[in-house]
Amino acid sequence: MTTTTRKSAYFKGVADGAPFILVIIPFSTLFGIIATEAGLSVFETLSFSVVVIAGAAQFTALQLMQENAPTAIVLASALAVNLRMAMYSASLTPWIGAAPLWQRALAAYLTVDQSYVCAIAQYERAPDMTVPQRIAYFMGAVTPVVPLWYLFTLVGALLGAQVPESWALDFAIPITFLAMIAPMFRTLAHVVAAFVAVAVSLPAVGIPYSLGLIVAGIAGMMAGAQTELWLERRSGVRP
Amino acid sequence: MIDDGTLWIVIVVLGLGSFALRFMFTGLVGNSAMPPWLLRHLRYTAVAILPALVAPQVLWPTATGGTPDPARLAAAIVTLLVGLLTRNVILAILSGGGTLYGLLYLLS
Numbered sequence: 296m297t298t299t300t301r302k303s304a305y306f307k308g309v310a311d312g313a314p315f316i317l318v319i320i321p322f323s324t325l326f327g328i329i330a331t332e333a334g335l336s337v338f339e340t341l342s343f344s345v346v347v348i349a350g351a352a353q354f355t356a357l358q359l360m361q362e363n364a365p366t367a368i369v370l371a372s373a374l375a376v377n378l379r380m381a382m383y384s385a386s387l388t389p390w391i392g393a394a395p396l397w398q399r400a401l402a403a404y405l406t407v408d409q410s411y412v413c414a415i416a417q418y419e420r421a422p423d424m425t426v427p428q429r430i431a432y433f434m435g436a437v438t439p440v441v442p443l444w445y446l447f448t449l450v451g452a453l454l455g456a457q458v459p460e461s462w463a464l465d466f467a468i469p470i471t472f473l474a475m476i477a478p479m480f481r482t483l484a485h486v487v488a489a490f491v492a493v494a495v496s497l498p499a500v501g502i503p504y505s506l507g508l509i510v511a512g513i514a515g516m517m518a519g520a521q522t523e524l525w526l527e528r529r530s531g532v533r534p
Numbered sequence: 535m536i537d538d539g540t541l542w543i544v545i546v547v548l549g550l551g552s553f554a555l556r557f558m559f560t561g562l563v564g565n566s567a568m569p570p571w572l573l574r575h576l577r578y579t580a581v582a583i584l585p586a587l588v589a590p591q592v593l594w595p596t597a598t599g600g601t602p603d604p605a606r607l608a609a610a611i612v613t614l615l616v617g618l619l620t621r622n623v624i625l626a627i628l629s630g631g632g633t634l635y636g637l638l639y640l641l642s
């Protein structure tokens with residue numbers, strides 16, 4: 296009984312994660328290409344993707360290493376870009392915190408933008424899922440994503456510098472994220488959170504080491520939380 | 535050229551650090567209850583961070599050296615609108631990609 300529901304949760308995850316194949320392929324290929332262009336060997340490029348699995352942080356580190364930035368700055372900047380993973384981790388904790396430690400460790404390694412977005416949307420949509428079902432769903436959502444992340448880093452590394460700039464692969468990431476954001480606008484509080492985050496992120500690009508992203512994210516989260524409180528109070532007064 | 539020793543230090547430390555960030559709460563907090571005010575903020579993590587990550591790239595794309603680009607701007611708007619109207623992620627991606635390539639072709 297539980298096996299079947301766990302299995303169906305897994306396959307639901309696979310189905311929900313599948314659209315991201317369209318993103319992961321250009322993104323990881325691009326990393327492979329850019330890394331080999333920067334002088335990394337195929338093995339080094341692939342190791343980078345397997346060990347770190349965080350596209351934005353990998354691009355940041357690569358960029359700074361090419362500029363001969365001190366190693367400490369390279370690490371601090373790339374980790375700052377990845378600080379959102381700590382927020383994802385915090386946000387997933389109420390849902391999967393009760394799972395066994397090894398499963399939480401595995402889920403932690405596999406926490407990427409795509410798996411987080413799928414998982415949190417599903418957990419909120421179906422709050423009566425059991426913890427094993429949630430873990431199964433999470434593993435399902437990464438199944439189409441992470442193996443392709445490795446594979447197409449390798450493909451990109453092997454292709455090397457043969458992709459012309461006119462393909463505009465740089466914009467694959469913003470388009471995907473925008474497509475992912477739209478269905479999340481479920482309440483006024485979500486819309487306010489997004490607008491405040493955007494409004495703060497633009498002047499905050501000047502803040503060094505990508506910390507502007509963290510500042511904008513926290514501002515957006517605070518705005519969302521306050522709007523939620525305000526909506527609750529208002530509906531309390533006028534039911 | 536990137537020095538080999540530096541590269542491996544970055545790969546290993548960045549890998550460990552990223553894991554630590556991802557494991558920070560799920561691993562350490564686990565099943566203990568989190569305060570309601572924190573949960574209220576965490577509900578808006580994705581909807582705040584992702585737009586903040588994208589907005590500067592939409593206005594000042596790296597590929598054009600930071601100059602606003604009509605094709606990329608239009609592609610971003612179309613993606614968001616199609617996403618809002620249809621709630622279909624794939625359709626939004628395809629519409630945005632189509633707009634980008636169409637305009638890059640027309641404007642070049």
